[in-house]
Amino acid sequence: xxxxxLITTAAMxxxxxxxxxxxxxxxxxxxxxxxxxxxINDEKELKVTGGATLLSTLGSNKIFLxxxxxxxxxxxxxxxxxxxxxxxxxxxxxxxxxxxxxKDNVRLACQVKVKxxxxxxxxxxxxxxxxxxxxxxxxxxxxxxIKLLRLKLVEPDEIKFKSGQYIQxxxxxxxxxxxxxxRAYSISSSSSQHNYVDLMVRLMPDGIMTSWVFKHLKQNxxxxxxxxxxxxxxREGDGExxxxxxxxxxxxxxxxxxxxxxxxxxxxxxxxxxxxxKKDLFYLDEMKEFEKKIQNFSFVPALSHxxxxxxxxxxxxxxxxxxxxxxxxIETADVQGYLCGSPGMINACVEILKKYGIPGERTFFDPFx
Amino acid sequence: MEGLSPWVIFFASIFTxxxxxxxxxxxxxxxxxxxxxxxxxxxxxxxxxxxxxxxxLNYLVYYYILEPLNIEYLRFIAFIIVIASAVQxxxxxxxxxxxxxxxxxxxxxxLITVNCAILGxxxxxxxxxxTFIQSVLFGAGSGIGWMLAILAxxxxxxxxxxxxxxxxxxxxGIALVISxxxxxxxxxxxxxxxxx
Numbered sequence: 001x002x003x004x005x006l007i008t009t010a011a012m013x014x015x016x017x018x019x020x021x022x023x024x025x026x027x028x029x030x031x032x033x034x035x036x037x038x039x040i041n042d043e044k045e046l047k048v049t050g051g052a053t054l055l056s057t058l059g060s061n062k063i064f065l066x067x068x069x070x071x072x073x074x075x076x077x078x079x080x081x082x083x084x085x086x087x088x089x090x091x092x093x094x095x096x097x098x099x100x101x102x103k104d105n106v107r108l109a110c111q112v113k114v115k116x117x118x119x120x121x122x123x124x125x126x127x128x129x130x131x132x133x134x135x136x137x138x139x140x141x142x143x144x145x146i147k148l149l150r151l152k153l154v155e156p157d158e159i160k161f162k163s164g165q166y167i168q169x170x171x172x173x174x175x176x177x178x179x180x181x182x183r184a185y186s187i188s189s190s191s192s193q194h195n196y197v198d199l200m201v202r203l204m205p206d207g208i209m210t211s212w213v214f215k216h217l218k219q220n221x222x223x224x225x226x227x228x229x230x231x232x233x234x235r236e237g238d239g240e241x242x243x244x245x246x247x248x249x250x251x252x253x254x255x256x257x258x259x260x261x262x263x264x265x266x267x268x269x270x271x272x273x274x275x276x277x278k279k280d281l282f283y284l285d286e287m288k289e290f291e292k293k294i295q296n297f298s299f300v301p302a303l304s305h306x307x308x309x310x311x312x313x314x315x316x317x318x319x320x321x322x323x324x325x326x327x328x329x330i331e332t333a334d335v336q337g338y339l340c341g342s343p344g345m346i347n348a349c350v351e352i353l354k355k356y357g358i359p360g361e362r363t364f365f366d367p368f369x
Numbered sequence: 370m371e372g373l374s375p376w377v378i379f380f381a382s383i384f385t386x387x388x389x390x391x392x393x394x395x396x397x398x399x400x401x402x403x404x405x406x407x408x409x410x411x412x413x414x415x416x417x418x419x420x421x422x423x424x425x426l427n428y429l430v431y432y433y434i435l436e437p438l439n440i441e442y443l444r445f446i447a448f449i450i451v452i453a454s455a456v457q458x459x460x461x462x463x464x465x466x467x468x469x470x471x472x473x474x475x476x477x478x479x480l481i482t483v484n485c486a487i488l489g490x491x492x493x494x495x496x497x498x499x500t501f502i503q504s505v506l507f508g509a510g511s512g513i514g515w516m517l518a519i520l521a522x523x524x525x526x527x528x529x530x531x532x533x534x535x536x537x538x539x540x541x542g543i544a545l546v547i548s549x550x551x552x553x554x555x556x557x558x559x560x561x562x563x564x565x
Contacts, residue, residue, distance in 0.1 A: 012443060012447065014434075016450055019454040026461050031461055087468035088468065
């Protein structure tokens with residue numbers, strides 16, 4: 001009986017084992033595309049090993065296309081022109097590209113695989129995106145679930161960015177998490193500070209990155225990040241600017257306010273900030289400072305569910321309510337909207353801005369998906 | 370089944386014993402991928418390839434491993450493992466050598482793994498006690514029969530695309546009605562040669 005069980009097990013494992021071996025061999029020889037040349041913007045030439053996606057191949061050669069979703073094909077930030085050496089459009093790319101982009105050979109770098117010599121075009125400023133080694137100078141609680149992270153740059157020791165842009169922080173493996181993940185965080189420090197960047201990290205339940213920041217990251221630890229990226233920055237104009245943010249969406253707004261202050265931009269700024277209860281509010285003192293120093297700036301916090309002992313006398317309800325109340329009173333002809341927060345909040349606010357005459361061309365946000 | 374010529378089995382499995390229209394196996398990819406002749410052709414070719422290879426492999430596995438060890442009852446698991454690996458191998462080969470075929474087929478390849486026509490052919494081969502040559506030709510014939518059926522179906526569906534079909538019958542509904550009528554047409558072949 002036992003012999004029979006052993007024979008049966010051995011036979012089935014043998015069959016599976018041989019087949020698995022075949023697949024591994026096939027992977028080694030069939031999915032191996034040898035050495036390929038990638039020519040970028042007709043100037044730079046890279047020698048790479050084929051087989052991986054264009055995004056990760058470029059990344060391992062220190063050229064970083066923006067990518068907020070980490071290669072899952074949902075954010076469409078890693079668009080680039082592929083002129084030669086690529087097959088037809090993949091079904092996974094089609095929904096994220098417009099007709100004119102498809103005509104211009106624009107592809108998603110995270111979906112395209114390097115299988116032969118390629119010729120690609122990427123925006124010049126992406127050459128500025130670098131990988132930075134930094135040291136945690138400060139890590140402190142802003143609220144019960146948001147931490148401020150100050151990263152002092154080590155190598156290279158300076159960064160130039162536009163206020164409002166974001167970086168991609170790389171986590172290290174910890175506990176059961178064997179892989180390193182990367183997530184996008186907006187810079188909250190002033191763009192005139194070149195030696196460090198401040199980030200605001202909000203704890204997500206079961207988030208790989210945020211659990212790492214909250215439980216494992218300590219002062220003086222070394223971290224890596226890539227950046228700066230993003231099209232969220234102050235635009236030209238004369239009219240009022242409306243800032244709308246929730247939670248850690250505070251970060252880019254603080255950076256924008258620093259810029260308004262240092263450049264003495266003389267425009268009206270109204271900042272709506274949404275939180276759940278009073279314990280989710282932070283940076284109130286800093287905002288008071290800004291209100292004092294910037295002539296036309298006012299900060300409007302709103303609590304959606306104030307607790308009875310919060311003694312809250314300010315605005316209540318979702319952030320859309322005080323926003324709508326405010327928009328009813330003003331002339332919106334030249335107003336620009338700057339948003340940062342959850343996709344739900346952004347969509348709701350964009351709808352309201354539209355309703356009161358502020359179209360999509362005058363609302364700016366980075367949709368991190 | 371010793372006496373039956375392999376070629377008789379080959380032609381019989383295309384027409385009189387069509388795996389799809391007589392045994393109604395492999396319906397799910399038949400219904401979901403039969404909207405265009407071009408993609409149907411790609412899927413059909415893949416099925417022929419996988420069926421031919423897997424019936425040969427499964428023959429060897431059954432008669433040289435399972436039967437000598439008296440563990441024929443594990444044939445379902447063994448066959449499925451063989452089929453799954455063969456499909457994966459096919460996917461890698463297609464990706465390497467034919468980009469357009471990979472694009473048109475890549476997303477459907479996982480469907481072939483769970484295509485019951487493929488497991489069905491391997492099981493029929495055991496039940497009917499075919500020899501090795503008979504099994505391989507039975508696999509190839511069944512594949513060709515399957516492709517024939519899906520190509521005919523895709524041709525018909527492309528033509529009726531513009532027709533005014535009652536709303537309730539659009540899509541899979543009319544496809545099932547059509548496959549029923551096609552199956553009845555295939556009964557016409559049944560007098561030519563009979564295999565069981």
